[in-house]
Amino acid sequence: METFESARLDAYFGRIAARFAPQERPASFLITHLLPERPAFVRGVARVTDLRVVLPKPKSVQAGARRQVEADGHPCDGLTREMFADSNRAVRYVETRAAGRTTVLLDVGGYFAPALSALSDRFSGHVLGVVEDTENGHRRYAELNKLPCPVVSVARSPLKAPEDFLVGQSVVFSTEALMRGRGDILHGRTALVIGFGRLGSSIAHLLHAKGVRVIIFDIDPVRRTQALSRSFTVVRDRAGGLEHAGLVLCATGSLSLRGEDFPRLRNGAYVATVTSSEDELELDDLPEVYERVHVDKHVTRYLTAGHYFYLLNGGNAVNFLHGASVGPFIFLVQAEILAASAMLARGELDPGIHEVSPSDRAAIATTWLDHFHQ
Incomplete structure (x- = not known):
């Protein structure tokens, strides 16, 4: 990112922070993708909270972005699911960074969910709440028996809809680029899209526009009816789609393919996902008879007697292989995360799932339009 672009982003987040910054800044832990534009967002978080540490998503860390974040004075720690799967380990870790502080947890994917009750009960400070950015994470918090603190979700915000649409487009772009790198093309293959939410529907529509026959599977019957209304072929179960598909795109944000599903893939089928393998795929449960061979830089062939597919x-x-860029629309969501952090800082929310108010979203959209759409 060029210097003038970074300055422009800092000015934007400065305007957002000026509107939403609380009187007293709580400590914060920030889980985020560290992509080239992300240091400006991190600086925005530091304007609204006392940012104690950045926890980069391990499979989406750009080295230059991490160096910039650390040069700005924000330490980065390694992030794994195991850090917060063990409640004792989670409490010890949070104590090392924010002992005795009122604290907000800024999440991408429900990392804090397994330890949230322990953190609320045993942390020497006070957990004001969580801000969650993704549908996958939203569901992880919603599935907890009882939330011990507020969770402000931006996952279903109307300000996130442009990002979701454009992420779907970027998934198709990267999938096609990897296939073309091996001399394959989309045309002539039936594509199975698993999940017909915002991302899945975006993927399906772009594939259709490219002349690809698209099949949809979703466990939600309402979404299946939506797919039918848009003239897509809909299957009742995964097996019915897998046997026809030469390309499978997993867009659920949760488990799409189990170990027993992979042998049902057509020979030579490609499999791609919109999130991490630990969320979408049961790769560890694949039969050991599959031989794994890297046939290209980012393409792995799984091969056993009479059967093979490409991951x-x-x-x-x-x-993320091509930057996962969605242009300036990502800054709408990031601004809403800052507004959500300020909501938690005021300490007025009851335990449960909350959203940013329509008036605050409108203010964010107005600022964004003034800054980026001239």
């Missing part, structure tokens, strides 16, 4: 980017979000 793109190790089963992780394929669009």
Whole structure:
């Protein structure tokens, strides 16, 4: 990112922070993708909260972005699911960074969910709440028996809709680029899209526009009816779609393919996902008879007697291979995260899932339009 672009972003987040910054800044832990534009967002978070540490998503870290974040004075720690799967380990870790502080947890994917009750009960400070950015994470918090603190979700915000649409486009771009790198093309293959939410529907529509026959599978019957109304072929179960598909795109944000599903793939089928392999794919449960061979830089062939398929980017979000860029629309969502952090800082929310108010979203959209759409 060029210097003038970074300055422009800092000015934007400065305007957002000026509107939403609380009187007293709580400590914060920030989980985020560290992509080239992300240091400006991190600086925005530091304007609204006392940012104690950045926890980069391990499979989406750009080295230059991390160096910039650390040069700005924000330490980065390694992030794994295991850090917060063990409640004792989670409490010890949070104590090392924010002992005795009122604290907000800024999440991408529900990392804090397994330890949230322990953190709320045993942390020497006070957890004001969580801000969650993704549908996958939203569901992880919603599935907890009882939320011990507020969770402000931006996953279903109307300001996130442009990002979701454009992420779907970037997934198709990266999938096609990897296939073309091997001399294959989309045309002539039937594509199965698993999940017909915002991302899945975006992927399906772009594939259709490219002349690809698209099949949809979604466990939600309402979404299946939506897909039918848009003239897509809909199957009742995964098996019915897998046997016809030469390309499978997993867009659920949760488990799409189990170990027993992979042998049902057509020979030579490509598999790609929109999120991490640990969320979408049960790769560890694949039969050991599959031989794994890297046939290209980001393409792995799984081969056993009489059967083979190709996995793109190790089963992780394929669009991150090409920057996962959605242009300035990502800054709408990031601004809403800052507004959500300020909501928590005021300490007025009851335990449960909350959203940013329509008036605050309108203010964010107005600022964004003034700054980026001239």
